[in-house]
Amino acid sequence: MKIGFIGLGIMGKPMCRNLLKAGHQLVVCSRTKSSLDELIAAGATAASTPRELAAEVDLVITMLPNSPEVKEVILGPNGVLEGARPGSIVADMSSIAPLASQQIAASLVEKGIEMLDAPVSGGQPKAIEGTLSVMVGGKQEIFDRCVPVFQAMAASVVRVGDVGAGNVTKLANQVVVALNIAALSEAMVLAAKAGVEPELVYQAIRGGLAGSTVMDAKAPLMLDRKFDPGFRISLHIKDLANALDTSHDVGAPLPLTAAVMEIMQGLKVDGLGDSDHSALIRYFEKQAKIELKRPPAR
Amino acid sequence: MKIGFIGLGIMGKPMCRNLLKAGHQLVVCSRTKSSLDELIAAGATAASTPRELAAEVDLVITMLPNSPEVKEVILGPNGVLEGARPGSIVADMSSIAPLASQQIAASLVEKGIEMLDAPVSGGQPKAIEGTLSVMVGGKQEIFDRCVPVFQAMAASVVRVGDVGAGNVTKLANQVVVALNIAALSEAMVLAAKAGVEPELVYQAIRGGLAGSTVMDAKAPLMLDRKFDPGFRISLHIKDLANALDTSHDVGAPLPLTAAVMEIMQGLKVDGLGDSDHSALIRYFEKQAKIELKRPPAR
Numbered sequence: 001m002k003i004g005f006i007g008l009g010i011m012g013k014p015m016c017r018n019l020l021k022a023g024h025q026l027v028v029c030s031r032t033k034s035s036l037d038e039l040i041a042a043g044a045t046a047a048s049t050p051r052e053l054a055a056e057v058d059l060v061i062t063m064l065p066n067s068p069e070v071k072e073v074i075l076g077p078n079g080v081l082e083g084a085r086p087g088s089i090v091a092d093m094s095s096i097a098p099l100a101s102q103q104i105a106a107s108l109v110e111k112g113i114e115m116l117d118a119p120v121s122g123g124q125p126k127a128i129e130g131t132l133s134v135m136v137g138g139k140q141e142i143f144d145r146c147v148p149v150f151q152a153m154a155a156s157v158v159r160v161g162d163v164g165a166g167n168v169t170k171l172a173n174q175v176v177v178a179l180n181i182a183a184l185s186e187a188m189v190l191a192a193k194a195g196v197e198p199e200l201v202y203q204a205i206r207g208g209l210a211g212s213t214v215m216d217a218k219a220p221l222m223l224d225r226k227f228d229p230g231f232r233i234s235l236h237i238k239d240l241a242n243a244l245d246t247s248h249d250v251g252a253p254l255p256l257t258a259a260v261m262e263i264m265q266g267l268k269v270d271g272l273g274d275s276d277h278s279a280l281i282r283y284f285e286k287q288a289k290i291e292l293k294r295p296p297a298r
Numbered sequence: 299m300k301i302g303f304i305g306l307g308i309m310g311k312p313m314c315r316n317l318l319k320a321g322h323q324l325v326v327c328s329r330t331k332s333s334l335d336e337l338i339a340a341g342a343t344a345a346s347t348p349r350e351l352a353a354e355v356d357l358v359i360t361m362l363p364n365s366p367e368v369k370e371v372i373l374g375p376n377g378v379l380e381g382a383r384p385g386s387i388v389a390d391m392s393s394i395a396p397l398a399s400q401q402i403a404a405s406l407v408e409k410g411i412e413m414l415d416a417p418v419s420g421g422q423p424k425a426i427e428g429t430l431s432v433m434v435g436g437k438q439e440i441f442d443r444c445v446p447v448f449q450a451m452a453a454s455v456v457r458v459g460d461v462g463a464g465n466v467t468k469l470a471n472q473v474v475v476a477l478n479i480a481a482l483s484e485a486m487v488l489a490a491k492a493g494v495e496p497e498l499v500y501q502a503i504r505g506g507l508a509g510s511t512v513m514d515a516k517a518p519l520m521l522d523r524k525f526d527p528g529f530r531i532s533l534h535i536k537d538l539a540n541a542l543d544t545s546h547d548v549g550a551p552l553p554l555t556a557a558v559m560e561i562m563q564g565l566k567v568d569g570l571g572d573s574d575h576s577a578l579i580r581y582f583e584k585q586a587k588i589e590l591k592r593p594p595a596r
Contacts, residue, residue: 098492121506135502158502161494168492169499172485176508179481179554186477186552187470190541193550194396194466196459201467204433204456208419210474212510243488252491252586254484256477256554288550 002027003149004053005044006073006080007063007094008035011120011127015063015093015153017042018130022152029053050074054083059149062092066238067100074104086112091146093134095119097242098164098171099249101137105163114142115163118150119170123231131155135173137165171246174239178260178277180214185281188222193288197295199223218278223294230276237264237273299447300325302351303342304371304378305361305392306333309418309425313361313391313451315340316428320450327351348372352381357447360390364536365398372402384410389444391432393417395540396462396469397547399435403461412440413461416448417468421529429453433471435463469544472537476558476575478512483579486520491586495593497521516576521592528574535562535571 001024005016008030016039019026026044029052030036036046047053050073054060060080064070070092074080080090090108092101092115105115116138126132133156136143143159150157160169187210191201202219205211221227240261247254263283272279285291299322303314306328314337317324324342327350328334334344345351348371352358358378362368368390372378378388388406390399390413403413414436424430431454434441441457448455458467485508489499500517503509519525538559545552561581570577583589 121503121508133502133506156502156505158498160498160502164492165494168489168494169502172489172494172499173503173506173508175485175488176481176503176510176513179484180478180508180510182554183474183477183481186555187473190473190545190548190550190552191466191470193548194462194544195548196463196466196470200456200458201470204431204454204458204467205419205471205474207454208431208471209511209515210419210471210478212474212478212512213507214510215474217507246492247488250488250491250493250586252488252582252588254488254582256480256557257484259554259557284550284552288548290550 001059001149002057004029004047004057004060005063006030006050006053006060008032008039009063010124012063013038014124014127016044018153019149020044024149024152027053027056049078050080051078051083054080054088055085057088059089059091059146060084062090062094064094066094067096067242070094070096071100071104075107081107081111081113084108084111084113089114089116089142089146091116091118093118093120095170095239096167098167098246101167102164114139116142116146117163117166119166120154121170121173127153134158135160135166135169137161137163137167168246171239171243174236175243175254175257177214178236178240178264179256180212181218181277181280182260182263184215184218185284188219188281188292189284189288189290192292193290198292199295221276221278222281222292227272227275227279229274230278232274233264233267233277233279234273236277237261237268240264299357300355301447302327302345302355302358303361304328304348304351304358306330306337307361308422310361311336312422312425314342316451317447318342322447322450325351325354347376348378349376349381352378352386353383356386357444358382358386358388360388360392362392364392365394365540368392368394369398369402373405379405379409379411382406382409382411387412387414387440387444389414389416391416391418393468393537394465396465396544399465400462412437414440414444415461415464417464418452419468419471424453425451432456433458433464433467435459435461435465466544469537469541472534473541473552473555475512476534476538477554478510479516479575479578480558480561482513482516483582486517486579486590487582487586487588490590491588496590497592519574519576520579520590525573525577527572528576530572531562531565531575531577532571534575535559535566538562
């Protein structure tokens with residue numbers, strides 16, 4: 001299967017490298033010349049527009065920031081829709097609004113083009129390792145044909161339903177992650193302000209019902225004051241905004257997600273939009289006038 | 299070390315059995331004759347009041363519902379303080395307000411009695427197995443003397459600081475658990491209302507950053523509509539009320555904990571106070587007019 005890939009950012013570039021490593025023929029398209037050159041050196045060929053790229057391949061993968069960028073690249077002038085052949089497939093691996101996925105799919109299907117929404121979790125490290133988790137929405141038959149391609153980039157590939165279901169699942173994931181970070185933040189700031197070493201609290205509770213992947217990934221970063229991304233607050237805001245839009249569309253109010261989203265907005269105003277989402281704790285620290293730290297070395 | 303145990307409830311009784319199994323001499327005291335008889339049959343002896351019990355033993359353990367009950371049993375008429383010998387130890391394993399622990403310790407120390415606050419997590423199943431987690435506040439030397447006793451009931455025994463620190467840690471634990479259940483609830487209700495099978499969402503996200511002990515323990519219960527306790531909402535309300543009291547005392551606002559506490563209060567009004575805390579999802583389900591369910595068998 002000849003693959004086209006659009007969106008050579010911090011996720012897209014390593015994903016392309018893993019596709020090439022697995023032996024796939026790859027055509028790429030980007031406005032960033034340095035990214036293009038890198039991938040051409042690694043064995044890809046280049047197309048000048050999404051339209052030209054789509055005309056050459058059986059499967060177009062897009063990996064872009066949000067719904068408007070995906071719509072522009074697929075449905076806009078010189079976009080994928082203008083070039084793609086009937087019977088070809090578009091797999092959008094961006095994290096966007098489920099409704100946008102469904103709208104794009106509806107436009108594609110009119111020209112006989114199939115669509116999967118296939119957002120990922122795991123971030124840049126797992127994109128490099130080729131161990132992403134892919135949550136896929138779309139027809140079973142189209143999913144089956146694309147599984148080997150996804151597997152070149154991922155450790156886990158799960159079909160969760162029809163088009164849009166992949167992004168609903170990703171939004172559910174992002175809701176849990178945001179609230180679990182907030183939970184850890186409130187607990188650690190409470191303990192620290194009450195005079196207990198947060199490091200000891202972490203060690204005492206991590207093995208019980210309070211334990212989580214977020215706790216083990218983020219508590220050490222909070223204690224070490226390491227807020228480099230990771231996953232930027234501004235991107236998590238984008239995901240929570242999509243979650244809230246969807247929740248309002250379908251009628252499933254998310255009061256706690258809305259509260260965490262506003263807290264993240266406050267951090268963005270404070271200049272922390274480019275910090276890792278573990279910097280959420282800084283909101284609670286500011287309110288409590290305290291900062292977590294490691295106990296002095298003994 | 300001769301041990302006295304007060305509070306033979308669903309936690310206390312199995313904890314006593316594990317102390318007897320480990321070969322400790324045990325004196326118990328309870329107003330519930332059936333519990334007394336059971337433990338006497340298992341090898342304990344009985345005292346008629348906390349005062350008499352305290353006079354006979356080196357270590358008094360209390361396992362009671364909340365701060366007022368612990369104060370009554372230790373400081374009240376015919377209480378532990380009236381009977382305990384100087385040099386003896388009181389270990390309160392109840393989950394109460396850290397400030398109450400400190401007040402009780404101050405009264406005990408005047409009579410030369412040492413105090414540990416040593417709340418547990420793990421619930422009835424781990425109390426029966428003898429695999430509780432104990433979070434201990436108090437002097438290092440007193441802690442060291444009691445560790446073998448705690449180990450008869452626990453898989454993990456951690457000293458987290460001075461008196462009160464055990465309960466601060468327990469409150470931090472309960473804050474995380476409550477918010478992680480709320481996170482799971484919002485995510486699952488969003489996905490279900492948006493038309494995606496919550497079972498598939500759970501399977502797709504549990505291995506990534508959204509994974510947690512709460513998710514693996516509670517998502518299956520939510521899908522199976524099994525809301526038997528477990529850990530009662532009314533008890534979790536008690537813990538969150540103590541967390542908020544403490545947070546207000548020390549100056550560490552917990553807006554999300556407060557929101558979850560109010561949601562739990564709403565469920566109590568709806569008659570769900572005795573349900574497992576995983577029934578938190580029923581608040582979000584009610585708002586979204588939907589109920590989670592397993593996919594039909596294929």
